Amino acid sequence: MLSEWIELSLEETWPESRSGRVRGGTYTPHAPGVLELTPSECRETARACVLSVGIHGNETAPIELIGQCLARVEAGLLPLGAPVLILLGNLEAIRRAERYVDTNLNRLFRHDLGESGMEPDRARLLMRAVDDFFARHPEHERLHYDLHTAIRDSRYPRFVVDPFAETVTRPEQWRWLAQAGIQAVLHQHQHSWTFSHYSKHYHQAQAFTLELGRVAPFGHNDLAPLAPMARLLEALLEGREPRGGDPARMAFFRVSHEIRRHSPDFRLCFADDTPNFSEFPPGTRLAEDGEAGDVIVEETPLSVVFPNAKVELGARAALLACPVPPPE
């Protein structure tokens, strides 16, 4: 039953109140696409874990990865040892295999959100689910991995975005991520109202947005490169201390600027299929905007991440990053 939760949630045929037992604990649905796994006994090393997928509806590899984990829990191969909240983000967008329906869900995670509509309502439900979950498990360190795939190629196919917030990232996070096959880390330079930022900013969680390769439809994902990430998620479900690797294996970057689209007359001056983390030398013109003018690389080379010229007016069209040393 548990292994069918994703499919049935998408079909809206999961019986609202259907909870059940698995090895080491129970599972309880709280709302469509919101499932809590509760161990009968937590291990000492357990974290209170939020694992979210499908915040962008066409990013299917993480949904398949979580599906595999749930199947292993149901088969008794992963005895539960930590409280885990599993979230399917934008249900309607997942059904349509689109990034979003009306607006990008991953910019709406803030307490004073005033917008109305399907995505804002979904953001409010997901924020409440996270608030309630962390309130139920005050004794554990909080962790949130928001799993995505990118819409373009990348010099580093698997990387994490480290949201900007006061909470300090613990050193073991870098070791776990290195061991899980993450190749690069991008530190954010300012608040950005994403889901992982929400948990870090409002709940002091260890939180990241994980980009796990390239967008592909269901059934067309190569999950083999994500096997080390699956091991990390399994350790978290079991409440075991995950294995660590050398963080120096990863490349670290910090965002130095961002390009915003201010006018309808806006374009990025590099090829549409430019991979994430492509580096541009001083003097390169990166963008032209009818209102804001040109963006030109000054004295330090800049790497472009998440370029997207087709964003809504006022939204971010690209991040510009510089290399930084690994954390101590």
Ligand SMILES: [Zn+2]
């Ligand atoms: Zn995404």
